[in-house]
Amino acid sequence: MIRHLLSAGDLSLDDATLVLDTAEEMARLTEGRSVKKLPTLRGRTVVNLFFEDSTRTRTSFELAAKRLSADVVNFSAKGSSLSKGESLKDTALTLEAMGADGVVVRHSASGAPYRLATSGWINACVLNAGDGTHEHPTQALLDAFTMRRHLGELSGKRIVIVGDVLHSRVARSNVALLATLGAKVTLVAPPTLLPTGVERWPCDVSYDLDAALSGADAVMMLRVQRERMNAAFFPSAREYSRRYGLDSRRQALMPAEALVLHPGPMNRGMEITAEVADSDRSVIVEQVTNGVYVRMAVLYLMLAGTTEEAA
Amino acid sequence: MTPNATILIRAARVLGGEPRDLLIDDGVIVALGAGARAADAARTATVVDADGLIALPGLVDLHTHLREPGREDAETVETGTLAAARGGFTAVHAMANTDPVADTAGVVEQVWRLGREAGHADVRPVGAVTVGLRGERLAELGAMADSAAGVRVFSDDGVCVSDAMLMRRALEYVKAFDGVIAQHAQEPRLTEGAQMNEGELSGRLGLQGWPNVAEEAIVARDVLLAEHVGSQVHICHLSTRGSVEIVRLAKQRGLPVTAEVTPHHLLLTDELVATYDPRYKVNPPLRSAADVAALREALADGTIDIVATDHAPHPVEAKDCEWDVAAFGMLGLETALSVVQHTMVDTGLLDWSGVAERMSYAPARIGRCDTGELAHGRPLAEGEPANIVLVDPSVSATVDPSASASLSRNTPYEGMKLPGAVVATFLRGRPTHVTGGLL
Numbered sequence: 001m002i003r004h005l006l007s008a009g010d011l012s013l014d015d016a017t018l019v020l021d022t023a024e025e026m027a028r029l030t031e032g033r034s035v036k037k038l039p040t041l042r043g044r045t046v047v048n049l050f051f052e053d054s055t056r057t058r059t060s061f062e063l064a065a066k067r068l069s070a071d072v073v074n075f076s077a078k079g080s081s082l083s084k085g086e087s088l089k090d091t092a093l094t095l096e097a098m099g100a101d102g103v104v105v106r107h108s109a110s111g112a113p114y115r116l117a118t119s120g121w122i123n124a125c126v127l128n129a130g131d132g133t134h135e136h137p138t139q140a141l142l143d144a145f146t147m148r149r150h151l152g153e154l155s156g157k158r159i160v161i162v163g164d165v166l167h168s169r170v171a172r173s174n175v176a177l178l179a180t181l182g183a184k185v186t187l188v189a190p191p192t193l194l195p196t197g198v199e200r201w202p203c204d205v206s207y208d209l210d211a212a213l214s215g216a217d218a219v220m221m222l223r224v225q226r227e228r229m230n231a232a233f234f235p236s237a238r239e240y241s242r243r244y245g246l247d248s249r250r251q252a253l254m255p256a257e258a259l260v261l262h263p264g265p266m267n268r269g270m271e272i273t274a275e276v277a278d279s280d281r282s283v284i285v286e287q288v289t290n291g292v293y294v295r296m297a298v299l300y301l302m303l304a305g306t307t308e309e310a311a
Numbered sequence: 312m313t314p315n316a317t318i319l320i321r322a323a324r325v326l327g328g329e330p331r332d333l334l335i336d337d338g339v340i341v342a343l344g345a346g347a348r349a350a351d352a353a354r355t356a357t358v359v360d361a362d363g364l365i366a367l368p369g370l371v372d373l374h375t376h377l378r379e380p381g382r383e384d385a386e387t388v389e390t391g392t393l394a395a396a397r398g399g400f401t402a403v404h405a406m407a408n409t410d411p412v413a414d415t416a417g418v419v420e421q422v423w424r425l426g427r428e429a430g431h432a433d434v435r436p437v438g439a440v441t442v443g444l445r446g447e448r449l450a451e452l453g454a455m456a457d458s459a460a461g462v463r464v465f466s467d468d469g470v471c472v473s474d475a476m477l478m479r480r481a482l483e484y485v486k487a488f489d490g491v492i493a494q495h496a497q498e499p500r501l502t503e504g505a506q507m508n509e510g511e512l513s514g515r516l517g518l519q520g521w522p523n524v525a526e527e528a529i530v531a532r533d534v535l536l537a538e539h540v541g542s543q544v545h546i547c548h549l550s551t552r553g554s555v556e557i558v559r560l561a562k563q564r565g566l567p568v569t570a571e572v573t574p575h576h577l578l579l580t581d582e583l584v585a586t587y588d589p590r591y592k593v594n595p596p597l598r599s600a601a602d603v604a605a606l607r608e609a610l611a612d613g614t615i616d617i618v619a620t621d622h623a624p625h626p627v628e629a630k631d632c633e634w635d636v637a638a639f640g641m642l643g644l645e646t647a648l649s650v651v652q653h654t655m656v657d658t659g660l661l662d663w664s665g666v667a668e669r670m671s672y673a674p675a676r677i678g679r680c681d682t683g684e685l686a687h688g689r690p691l692a693e694g695e696p697a698n699i700v701l702v703d704p705s706v707s708a709t710v711d712p713s714a715s716a717s718l719s720r721n722t723p724y725e726g727m728k729l730p731g732a733v734v735a736t737f738l739r740g741r742p743t744h745v746t747g748g749l750l
Contacts, residue, residue, distance in 0.1 A: 110518050115587055132518075133517035195514030196520055
C-alpha cells in the first residue's frame, strides 16, 4: 500500500481493489451493530487539517478515524499564507511536533497535500481530502465502492460524469480510478468546462448528454456553481440546466437499473432536479454512508502498519 | 589589485578563437596579440594566465530585478550586482517594479547611484512606462531619460501595457530621446489567476493555465503598433513557439522589433511543475519541450536577438509554501552563461562569437549603452573599454544555492550539473570577480 494518498492515480489496480475490499469488510464489521467501534488504530493520532470548510468530508473522516479508535484532532486552519493565517509549513511543523501519525488535509490550493508529503516538513502519512481543482481520491473510492455494491465489478461498466469537469477534483480522481478499475468513462460538459488536454485522458468526451445517457450503467452529476456564468463559462443557469442538467426526461433515457450519483453538496434545480435526486435510482445518500467505510479502509491500510514508530 | 592597473591577459581564446594576449591599461584594451606582449615589455603588468580560457566581452543583462528600493530582504543593488559580476555581467538593466516603482527621475537616479557606489557592474535603471505600473497614464519618461541615470529602456515588466492606446502613445513618445519600450507580453484577461503553462499538465494538476495565445496576442498587436508608429518595440522573455513565428515574420517584413529569451526558457519545461515545487513558478511560465526547441532555434538564427536573465530574487518564505500563493520568478545571473553554453554552444547551435552577440553586443545596442564613456557590448579590440569575461568551458559544476552571491536562494537549477565557469570579470580593467589564484 502507498505511504501517502495524494492522487487516485497513485493507486494500482491491486491497491484500489484492496481498499474497496477492506471497505467492504469495514461495512460488514460495523453495519447494523450497536457498537460500531474497532480497536485497530488505538493510540494513533489522526489530524484533520482543513484549510477549507467542508463539514461533510471532515465529519466523515472524523467518524472513520474514531470508529477505528484513533485519537482525532480537528485542526481548522482557515486562511493559508495567502491571508493572515499561519503558513502551511508552520502548521505542518506544529503537527509534526505534536506527533501526528496521519494528516488528512483539505486545501484550496492544488498540490498542497503533495507539498506536505514531499517537502520534508512532516513524517506523517498524508491523505488528500480534496485539494483545489486537483484531486479528491477518497471521494472517487467511495463512488467506486458505491457503484461496485450495485453493479458488481466495474471493469467494462459505462460511467457518465457530467458537469464542471474543469474545476472538479472529483472528476479528476474518478477518471483516474475508474480507468484503473477498467470502467469506460464518458465526460459530458460544455466545451468551456473541460480542461485543456482532456482528449488525452483515459476516457471519452461528449457535449451531448442525451446521447451519452443511453447505455450508461451510472451517471455522476458534478456540482456546478451558478457564479461560473459570470466568467462566461455558460450564458445562464437556466441554459446550463437545459443542456446539461439531469431531469426526469433525461433519466428516462437511461437503462432502468442505471444509478444516479452526486458527490454533494447538490444544487437542486441546477445540475439535478429534486425528482431525480430523490428517485429510487439515486444512491446519493448511500454515498455518504459508504464514505465512512472507505475512509476507515484507507486509514487502516495506511496507518495500521506503522506501529513501530509509535512505540 | 588597485584600479587602473596594467594587466596582461595571456593566451586567452578571444571569442573562442586562437589564443591571444590582451594588454589592459587604465581601463582600456591597449594592445592585442603579438603587440600586447611587446608593449608589455615597457610596463610592469600583472599577468593573468588565461591558458584554455575563452575571453568574451562583458555580458549585458537587459532584464534584472535588483529589488532595491523596497525589497532589500530579497536583493540589494550591492548583492545583485555582485551576482552579476560572478555571472560575467558588466552591465545590468534594473527593472522598474521596485517599491516605490521606478517611475520618476528621483527613483531611477537613486538606483543608478547605488550601482555606482557598489561598483560591481554598471546599473542601467529601466523606467516604468506608466505611473505605478498601473497602466493608466504615462510616467514622466522624458524626465527619466534626462536624469543622471539616462534611462532609455522603459518597461512595466511584471505587468503588460495591455491598453493599446497607451502602448501606442508610449512607443511614439520615446522616439524623441531614442527610447525603447520593453513589453511584458501577457493579455491580462486571458491570464487571470494563471499559475502555469496551459496544457495537458495544467489540466491534470488542477492549476490554472497561462495559454500561449495570451502572449502571442500581445506580441502580434505590438509589432503592428510598432510598425504603425515607426518606433521600436522590444519583447521581454519571449516564451512560445507562436511568438517566435510572429517575430520571425515581423523581421522578414523589416519591422523594428527585438526580442529576448531567458536562460530558464531555453532549458526547463513545464513537466517540472508536476512536483508542485514553487521553485519552478515563473512568469511567463515554463513551457513545453516544443516551445523550448523553437526558442533555441530562434536564438540561433537571430529571430530572438538576446538572452536576458529575468533574475528575480525572492526570500525563502515566498517559495517555501503551496504553489498558488508562491511568488513568480527565479534567479538567473550567476547561471545564465552556463545554461547558454549547455543549451546553445554544447549543442552546436551557437559559437562563442554568437554568444558574444546575444549576451553582450545586442543587449547593449537595444539598451542604448553601446556608446560613450561607459560603453558596453564593444568588441575586444584596441582602444575599446576593457569589459572582459574569462570563461572556462571545460569544467562543470553542480549548482549550489547556498554559494550564490544573491541574497535569495530561489534557483531552479539546484543540484543540476551545468558546464562552464566564469573565472574572471573585468569592468573597465578592474576585476569585479576573480576565482581563486588567477590574480
